[in-house]
Amino acid sequence: MILLFDIGFLDVSWVDIIDISLVSILMYQVYKLMRGSVALTIFLGFLSLYLIYLVVGAAGMELVTTILNQFMEVGVIAAIILFQQEIRKFLLLIGKTTDLNREYLFKGFLGIRNGTSKKGFQVNPIVEAVKAMGGSNTGALIVLSKDSELKFYVESGDAINAKVSKRLLLAIFNKFSPLHDGAVIIHQGVIKAARCILPVTERDDLPANLGLRHRAAIGMSEVTGAMVIIVSEETGEMSVVIERELFKNLSSQELRKKINDYLFENQVEKKEKKKKNKAEKTITELIADSDN
Structure with a gap:
């Protein structure tokens, strides 16, 4: 040695x-x-x-x-x-940090492509539904997952497997609906299940005014890579948890940006890079024209 x-x-x-x-x-x-x-x-x-x-x-x-x-x-x-x-x-x-548990890895080896495309994911129904629930002080807990279907947590609730729509989300979280208690899990534009049970965080450094919904959202973020949207029943405040970090009192525009950044991060980066390259190319052409 x-x-x-x-x-x-x-x-x-x-x-x-x-x-x-x-x-x-x-x-x-x-x-x-x-x-x-x-x-x-x-x-x-x-x-x-x-x-x-x-x-x-x-x-x-x-x-x-x-x-x-x-x-x-x-x-x-x-x-x-x-x-x-x-x-x-x-x-x-x-x-979560390895690719061994991701279905698309094995499908990639077999040459199989997932039929659902993220490009078809409409963010508007979610934003509009959350905004409406915030205005009426309707409590809600919505989990967005871009990689995994979260089958373990989906099986804890009632299966729906329906396309995301504003009316459907409002119907689920209606105070008189039997499905309103719990979380909705959405994967690639499809509501997989409602009334799902989420793990509650055990952190003792959180503010005392955070309710069970916020603690469940943080707990879900601790064990998965999902994004969780919370609507407070007391104040109607819209919040988001991403990577264990809580963003409170968001506007509808800020909520939309958070969802887009989470779901379409790679696409946004590609678009920004494309715009930057196009701008640099234009500047180069202008300089060349001025030299001539």
Whole structure:
């Protein structure tokens, strides 16, 4: 093994540097996952206890080491029980950041194309429906997913599989409708299901005035890459959660922009790049004409 440098009695190699870096990245990701929740305090307690176990073991304190060793033997099982929600979120996060769970990846290998195109996704019905519900103080929770159908959460509600329309959304979230309680999940312009149950965030750093809808929206954003739209029943305020970040008190224009940025991000970037190239080409032609 090639040594990088010596620190006292320690021999440090490139493998050790890579090992420490990977562990540091893993610890940081675990911290981000549990930040703002009670689980972080429990995790720090476990970590402190493990460090004490290493210290007393290195110091040769046999009695304390034996006691802590007995605790550490069942510590893994205890950690799985205590951190079952966080472990589930971590696995979901790993699955979300890889392409192995995406249906279009396998369809691409088989040469199959999805029949539903994002270009046919009309944003107007959603914006108009949310605006109308905000004006009448009708509470609503709408999940937009551009990659996954979110089958796990779709199955928790009532299947609809209908094209998005303003009237349909207003009918679903009508206070007298049996489907109004819960969330609507929309994927590629189709309302997959209504009355869906979403995971509620366990963060304790959120303002006390945030209701269950906002907490469910943040919880959904924590475990999926979906965008969630919230309409407050108390104030009629329109809000959006994207990548765990809450944007409150949006206007209809701001809501439309958020939806377009989320759904058509690549297309918007291509259009802006095309406009920029066209402008640069025009400037170049004008300079060439002036030189002639």
